[in-house]
Amino acid sequence: HHISTDEVYGDLALDDPARFTEDTPYRPSSPYSSTKASSDMLVRAWHRTYGVRATISNCSNNYGPYQHVEKFIPRQITNVICGVKPKLYGDGLNVRDWIHTEDHSSAVWTILEKGRMGETYLIGADGERNNIDVLRAILEGMGRPADEFDWVRDRPGHDRRYAIDSSKLRRELGWEPRHTDFAEGLADTVRWYRDNEAWWRPAKEATEAKYAKQGQ
Numbered sequence: 001h002h003i004s005t006d007e008v009y010g011d012l013a014l015d016d017p018a019r020f021t022e023d024t025p026y027r028p029s030s031p032y033s034s035t036k037a038s039s040d041m042l043v044r045a046w047h048r049t050y051g052v053r054a055t056i057s058n059c060s061n062n063y064g065p066y067q068h069v070e071k072f073i074p075r076q077i078t079n080v081i082c083g084v085k086p087k088l089y090g091d092g093l094n095v096r097d098w099i100h101t102e103d104h105s106s107a108v109w110t111i112l113e114k115g116r117m118g119e120t121y122l123i124g125a126d127g128e129r130n131n132i133d134v135l136r137a138i139l140e141g142m143g144r145p146a147d148e149f150d151w152v153r154d155r156p157g158h159d160r161r162y163a164i165d166s167s168k169l170r171r172e173l174g175w176e177p178r179h180t181d182f183a184e185g186l187a188d189t190v191r192w193y194r195d196n197e198a199w200w201r202p203a204k205e206a207t208e209a210k211y212a213k214q215g216q
Helices: 031-050 072-081 101-114 131-141 167-173 182-195 197-213
Strands: 002-005 056-059 087-089 095-097 120-123 128-130 150-152
Touching: 002 031, 031 056, 056 101, 072 087, 072 131, 072 182, 072 197, 087 131, 095 131, 101 120, 101 167, 120 167, 128 131, 131 182, 182 197
Parallel strands: 002 056, 056 120, 087 150
Antiparallel strands: 095 128
16 A cells, blocks of 8 residues: 655645545645655556556645654644744645544555555545644643744745545545544644653754754
8 A cells, every 4th residue: 555645736725615536636846745746656557557456545634643743733742842932834824634643544454454456545534724723722732822932934835725535435445534523632642742752852953953944
């Protein structure tokens, strides 16, 4: 099974009701997403040409335990723990479709067990939220003022909105997300990072130094 990203589809406008489906044309907008799109195409070529048994999944943004501190949610949580103001890129209105890492894992397992060879399945949990709302939820959940953060320079080529339609996966394979309460999942994630500082602390200083060089 080949695990990929929704970034291969490019981005959507904030006021666009559409969501990505398996039929959405590829429109990667960064070097990272271009390499992911290329790897998807390579898997499809191996399947078609040589009959390699393969399935593909494209998933939305993950959150939960064991995520590297360079990622948006753990970076903000660990900044608060370290007594540093969290950082918000650009205008904070970029939308991501959040899914708990355990739901992503269960979806992949379902595809491994039931997926049709050569098929692509989109994985999402209907978790669209903009970055500023997520950051304020983190701050409030950690007992800090909702606006206690620093605005920083936007990321280069920062896609505006991702949104996944996972109805094919649900309809054909019977998968459903279990972590449907984002506030509860976020609170559990905060607790995990509070309780596992020894896991993430060694990577924190180097990560923040990298962001500082980028003005972020």
